[in-house]
Amino acid sequence: MDKEQLKENFASALKQENLKRTPQRFAILEELVSSDEHRECTDIYFALRNQGISVSRATVYRTMDILVKYDFARRLDIGDGIARYESKVGISHHDHLICLECGKIIEFLNRDIESLQQSICNDFDFDMIRHTHQIFGVCPDCKSK
Numbered sequence: 001m002d003k004e005q006l007k008e009n010f011a012s013a014l015k016q017e018n019l020k021r022t023p024q025r026f027a028i029l030e031e032l033v034s035s036d037e038h039r040e041c042t043d044i045y046f047a048l049r050n051q052g053i054s055v056s057r058a059t060v061y062r063t064m065d066i067l068v069k070y071d072f073a074r075r076l077d078i079g080d081g082i083a084r085y086e087s088k089v090g091i092s093h094h095d096h097l098i099c100l101e102c103g104k105i106i107e108f109l110n111r112d113i114e115s116l117q118q119s120i121c122n123d124f125d126f127d128m129i130r131h132t133h134q135i136f137g138v139c140p141d142c143k144s145k
């Protein structure tokens with residue numbers, strides 16, 4: 001998806017939510033898609049502030065909700081009560097290994113797991129919309145400490 005198309009899609013999402021198309025909201029979209037990391041709202045807030053974009057924390061939180069709702073972003077719950085977000089724009093599906101020591105998130109895609117999930121759904125005549133698969137443990141760096 002090119003940048004103009006992306007902006008257009010986001011503009012129509014804002015319209016559906018009866019929200020104004022402010023430069024701040026578009027800056028949040030751009031910040032989201034500029035990185036493939038898994039970041040907290042606070043990280044995105046500070047990234048924007050560092051670029052001299054004045055935006056409130058509340059606007060970041062609310063806009064991230066919209067970005068998740070309209071499939072621009074994925075929200076990750078890694079069990080510490082703080083939501084992380086990653087861009088879904090131009091990013092293919094993957095699952096996560098999460099280090100309980102340092103919070104590092106490692107991405108993986110396993111064809112066998114993907115097809116097993118599909119066959120489970122088939123067994124139950126269940127249409128899969130999405131899935132999350134998270135493995136919690138200790139990463140190599142933390143193991144060697």
Ligand SMILES: [Zn+2]
Nearest residue numbers: 099102139142
């Ligand atoms: Zn670790």
Ligand SMILES: [Zn+2]
Nearest residue numbers: 038086094107
């Ligand atoms: Zn990810």
